[in-house]
Amino acid sequence: MSHPIDPRGHRRSRYGRYTGGPDPLAPPVDLSDALNEIAEDIMAGYSPEQALREYLRRGARGQDGFDELAWQAAQRRKELLERNNLGGTLQEVKALLDDALRLERAQLARDIDLDDTDRAFRELQLENLPESTAAAVSELNTYDWQSQDAREKFEHIRDLLGREMLDQQFSGMKQALEGATEEDKQAIAAMLRDLNELLSKHRTGTDTPADFADFMAKHGEHFPENPRDINELIDILAQRSAAAQRMLNSMSPEQREELMQLSAQAFGSPELQGLLGDLAGNLQGLRPELDWSSSEDFSGEEGMGLGDGTGAMQDLAELDRLAEQLRHDHTDLDLDALRRQLGDDAAVSADLLNKIDQAMRNSGLLRRSADGSLKLSPQAMRRLGKSLLDDATAHLSPRSGSRDSRLSGLSVEQTGATRPYEYGDTQPWDVTRTLTNAIQRTAGTGDPLKLTAEDIEVVETEQRTQNAVALLVDTSYSMAAEGRWVPMKQTALALHHLISTRFRGDELALITFGR
Known part of the structure; x- marks a missing residue:
C-alpha cells in the first residue's frame, strides 16, 4: 500500500496485490509463556541471556526446541548411512x-x-x-x-x-x-x-x-x-x-x-x-x-546408484550444516533446507522459535545493559508480576481476604475502572454501567426493566490508608535444596505487583533470615 499525495495536498491510499514477504495476517507472537519460562530460569540463577538460550533449546509449548531438531538431524544422518550402500x-x-x-x-x-x-x-x-x-x-x-x-x-x-x-x-x-x-x-x-x-x-x-x-x-x-x-x-x-x-x-x-x-x-x-x-x-x-x-x-542393504549416492552425500553435508546452525547460530538457519531434510513441522518449530527470539529482543521485554548483557526490563517485570499474581490467586481460597487497619484512611479514591459485583463488596455502584447491563439484557424481550445481581457493577477504589507489609524469607540452604527458592521469589514478585498496582500507598519490606 502506498500513500501518494494529490495536487491539493490530500493523501490518497493505493492498494496492490500482495507479492510476498511476512504474512500480513499472521497473529503476533504470544510471548507470555516464553516470558514466564525464561523468568523462572532467571530466578533459579540463570542470566537472562542464558535463560533465553535455554528456552530456545527446550522449545515453545507444543513445538520442538533447537536441541530436539538437532537430534532429529543427527538421526536422519544416521539412518542414511545405516540404510544405504554405494x-x-x-x-x-x-x-x-x-x-x-x-x-x-x-x-x-x-x-x-x-x-x-x-x-x-x-x-x-x-x-x-x-x-x-x-x-x-x-x-x-x-x-x-x-x-x-x-x-x-x-x-x-x-x-x-x-x-x-x-x-x-x-x-x-x-x-x-x-x-x-x-x-x-x-x-x-x-x-x-x-x-x-x-x-x-x-x-x-x-x-x-x-x-x-x-x-x-x-x-x-x-x-x-x-x-x-x-x-x-x-x-x-x-x-x-x-x-x-x-x-x-x-x-x-x-x-x-x-x-x-x-x-x-x-x-x-x-x-x-x-x-x-x-x-x-x-x-x-x-x-x-x-x-x-x-x-x-555406508553400511546398509539398499544399493544406491552414482546419482543417488551423490545426492545422499549432499544430504549428509546439508544435515551437518543444519546441526551446526541449530546448536550455535540459529539466526542464520536455512528453513528451506530444514524443511527438505526434516519436514514441514520442523521448519514451523524453528521459524516460531526464531520469531520468539526476535520478539523478545525487540519488544522491550529484554534490555541491553551498559556492559552488553541482557536484563529483564521494568515492562517485563510488571507483566511477570501480573502473571504470577493471577496464578497465585487462582489457587487461593474463594473467601475474600482482608486488609484491615486500625487507622482510618483519608478518603476512598476511585480508579476509574469497574468490575462485576461480588458478594461482600462495599464499593459504590456504577449506576450507568449497571443500568446499561440491565437494558442490554432485556432489550427486545418485551419484559419490564428489572435489575438482577448479574447486572451490578461496582467502582474500583483505592484505599488511602497506608500499611507496611513485611515478607519474611528464609535464605538458608534448605530453601534451595528442597526446591523452595524459586517459589519464594515468585511469591515476592507477585506480592510486589499487588501492592504496586492496587495499594500504592503501602510499603513492602523484605526481611531475610538464615538461622
Whole structure:
C-alpha cells in the first residue's frame, strides 16, 4: 500500500496485490509463556541471556526446541548411512550382465542353424569370462550376440553407465536421458565441451558476462536451478562435484577400480569419461575450499546408484550444516533446507522459535545493559508480576481476604475502572454501567426493566490508608535444596505487583533470615 499525495495536498491510499514477504495476517507472537519460562530460569540463577538460550533449546509449548531438531538431524544422518550402500550401480550392471548371459546361453542352446563348432566356441567364451564385472563387460564389447534380447541388455549397461555418470554431476540426468537417442547424447557431449571451455576461460579471467549468457541460451534446459551468473553456476556444480568425489572416497578400493573400468563403457565411448574428468578438475580448481577429501561409512542393504549416492552425500553435508546452525547460530538457519531434510513441522518449530527470539529482543521485554548483557526490563517485570499474581490467586481460597487497619484512611479514591459485583463488596455502584447491563439484557424481550445481581457493577477504589507489609524469607540452604527458592521469589514478585498496582500507598519490606 502506498500513500501518494494529490495536487491539493490530500493523501490518497493505493492498494496492490500482495507479492510476498511476512504474512500480513499472521497473529503476533504470544510471548507470555516464553516470558514466564525464561523468568523462572532467571530466578533459579540463570542470566537472562542464558535463560533465553535455554528456552530456545527446550522449545515453545507444543513445538520442538533447537536441541530436539538437532537430534532429529543427527538421526536422519544416521539412518542414511545405516540404510544405504554405494554399490547400487555395480549391482545393477552385474544383474544386467547376468541377464544378458542367460539369454545368450538359451539362444545358443536352441539355435539349430548354428554350427556346432561355432556354438562350442561361443559357449567357451561365455564360460571363461573374467570374474570382474568391469573386465567381463570390456571383453564382451567385441562379442557378436546371437540373442537380440541379450544384445539389448548389454547395450542397456552402456546406457545406464552413461546416465549414472551424468546424474553424478547433474541431478536428474538419469531419468531425463532414459531412452535417449544418439542425437541426445551428442548434445550432452557438446554441452560438456562448452561448459569446460567456459570454466577454463573463467579460471584465467578471460570470460565475459556475454559468454555466460550465450552458454545459458544454448544449454539452459540442463540447469533447472536457473543460475543468475557464472559464479552461481559454479557454486551449484562444484557442490555436486565435491559430493560426488566424497562418494568415490567412501567406496572400497575394489568398488572404485570396478567403476573406473566401467566408466570407459559409458554410452559406448570413452569421451564422456574424459569430459566429466575435465569438468571435475575445473570445478575443484575454482572452488578448492569445498570438502573434496572426506568420506562416509555406508553400511546398509539398499544399493544406491552414482546419482543417488551423490545426492545422499549432499544430504549428509546439508544435515551437518543444519546441526551446526541449530546448536550455535540459529539466526542464520536455512528453513528451506530444514524443511527438505526434516519436514514441514520442523521448519514451523524453528521459524516460531526464531520469531520468539526476535520478539523478545525487540519488544522491550529484554534490555541491553551498559556492559552488553541482557536484563529483564521494568515492562517485563510488571507483566511477570501480573502473571504470577493471577496464578497465585487462582489457587487461593474463594473467601475474600482482608486488609484491615486500625487507622482510618483519608478518603476512598476511585480508579476509574469497574468490575462485576461480588458478594461482600462495599464499593459504590456504577449506576450507568449497571443500568446499561440491565437494558442490554432485556432489550427486545418485551419484559419490564428489572435489575438482577448479574447486572451490578461496582467502582474500583483505592484505599488511602497506608500499611507496611513485611515478607519474611528464609535464605538458608534448605530453601534451595528442597526446591523452595524459586517459589519464594515468585511469591515476592507477585506480592510486589499487588501492592504496586492496587495499594500504592503501602510499603513492602523484605526481611531475610538464615538461622
